[in-house]
Amino acid sequence: MYEKYWQQMGEKTTVVIPGWKFVSYFSDKRKLCWFLEPEFASSIIRLHKLVGNAVTENRHIVVGTGSTQLFQAVLYALCPPNASEPIDVLCAAPFYSSYPLITEFLKSGLYKWGGDAHKFRLNKPYIELVTSPNNPDGLSRQAVVNQDQGILIHDLAYYWPQYTPISYTADYDIMLFTVSKTTGHAGTRLGWALVKDEEIAKKMTEFIMLSTIGVSKESQLRAAKILKVVSDTHEYHAKHDFKECDSFFEHSYDLMAKRWKQLRNAVNQNKMFSLPHFPSAKCKFSGNTFASQPAFAWLKCEGKIDDCESFLREHKVLTRSGKHFGDSTKYVRISVLPRDEEFQQFTDRLSSITLMPPIVI
Numbered sequence: 454m455y456e457k458y459w460q461q462m463g464e465k466t467t468v469v470i471p472g473w474k475f476v477s478y479f480s481d482k483r484k485l486c487w488f489l490e491p492e493f494a495s496s497i498i499r500l501h502k503l504v505g506n507a508v509t510e511n512r513h514i515v516v517g518t519g520s521t522q523l524f525q526a527v528l529y530a531l532c533p534p535n536a537s538e539p540i541d542v543l544c545a546a547p548f549y550s551s552y553p554l555i556t557e558f559l560k561s562g563l564y565k566w567g568g569d570a571h572k573f574r575l576n577k578p579y580i581e582l583v584t585s586p587n588n589p590d591g592l593s594r595q596a597v598v599n600q601d602q603g604i605l606i607h608d609l610a611y612y613w614p615q616y617t618p619i620s621y622t623a624d625y626d627i628m629l630f631t632v633s634k635t636t637g638h639a640g641t642r643l644g645w646a647l648v649k650d651e652e653i654a655k656k657m658t659e660f661i662m663l664s665t666i667g668v669s670k671e672s673q674l675r676a677a678k679i680l681k682v683v684s685d686t687h688e689y690h691a692k693h694d695f696k697e698c699d700s701f702f703e704h705s706y707d708l709m710a711k712r713w714k715q716l717r718n719a720v721n722q723n724k725m726f727s728l729p730h731f732p733s734a735k736c737k738f739s740g741n742t743f744a745s746q747p748a749f750a751w752l753k754c755e756g757k758i759d760d761c762e763s764f765l766r767e768h769k770v771l772t773r774s775g776k777h778f779g780d781s782t783k784y785v786r787i788s789v790l791p792r793d794e795e796f797q798q799f800t801d802r803l804s805s806i807t808l809m810p811p812i813v814i
């Protein structure tokens with residue numbers, strides 16, 4: 454979805470890297486996260502300050518190969534090495550389907566997947582993931598367990614003003630962000646964590662050192678440039694440099710609004726499907742009052758259809774079943790971020806579905 458915008462920006466985000474640059478493992482040996490490129494760090498701070506979605510003061514920034522690596526680093530950092538049993542990792546269902554897979558795949562002695570946070574009744578240490586806005590259902594969330602032995606990780610991948618109103622400045626102990634959802638550059642594989650506690654930030658850095666000896670500097674430089682241009686499009690919009698282009702979040706907000714309108718129209722064509730409803734709130738960044746327009750649609754098959762994924766597959770719409778997200782097969786998750794043509798085809802197909810079986814010739 455974001456590709457067209459970046460094409461419009463032309464050479465503004467092009468990065469040229471000569472062969473002699475970035476030869477070393479190190480970015481700044483004196484810093485806690487010694488493989489974090491200073492340019493990337495300053496572009497992150499500038500963007501958070503502009504948008505107002507997260508506090509950066511008195512925080513350590515840890516860079517990772519996507520927030521996927523940071524999630525693993527933070528689990529490693531939070532678990533005491535000598536505990537008698539693995540600590541439970543929880544998230545309220547429906548949860549991002551990769552959490553249980555990542556938590557379980559190495560059969561760690563440090564942590565294990567504890568499932569739906571709503572069902573956690575034990576009086577022992579736990580880690581709770583709070584994804585807000587949530588993947589897959591787009592709702593804004595808070596912790597649900599609320600016991601004193603819990604540690605929270607806030608995955609704020611989607612807390613950006615094209616998806617949801619920025620109604621508060623997040624000030625949590627551990628916050629995860631990713632370039633993938635901020636600007637669309639998933640392939641750059643960069644995420645960052647804002648971490649209050651120095652020891653946790655050090656252990657996360659240690660994890661990344663042991664797993665990949667740092668994070669690609671080429672990627673960091675490219676991401677730094679892209680985030681810088683995002684900030685520039687807002688701060689200098691009135692100036693001649695960026696007059697010919699929309700500012701990034703305004704452009705992306707408009708696109709998301711258009712897509713959600715199109716999607717809701719398609720769903721309203723018949724009574725077979727429903728979508729979540731989101732409350733409106735004022736966005737401190739844009740000044741607009743609006744309801745969330747998430748990156749994913751959490752579509753429910755109403756009535757007698759129990760397996761929504763199979764039903765939609767028969768109608769040539771490929772989705773991911775709710776069962777992967779710890780929820781019912783009556784739900785599916787659909788991306789709202791593909792290219793225009795694909796999204797158009799998807800809404801066309803959705804609106805043409807009737808309860809009659811498709812005719813196969």
Ligand code: PMP
Pocket residue numbers: 518519520521522549584588608610630631632633639642643644
């Ligand atoms: N957290 C959430 C909630 C996500 O939806 C995703 C991507 N689907 C990630 C983390 C991982 O992002 P990255 O590309 O930075 O690894």
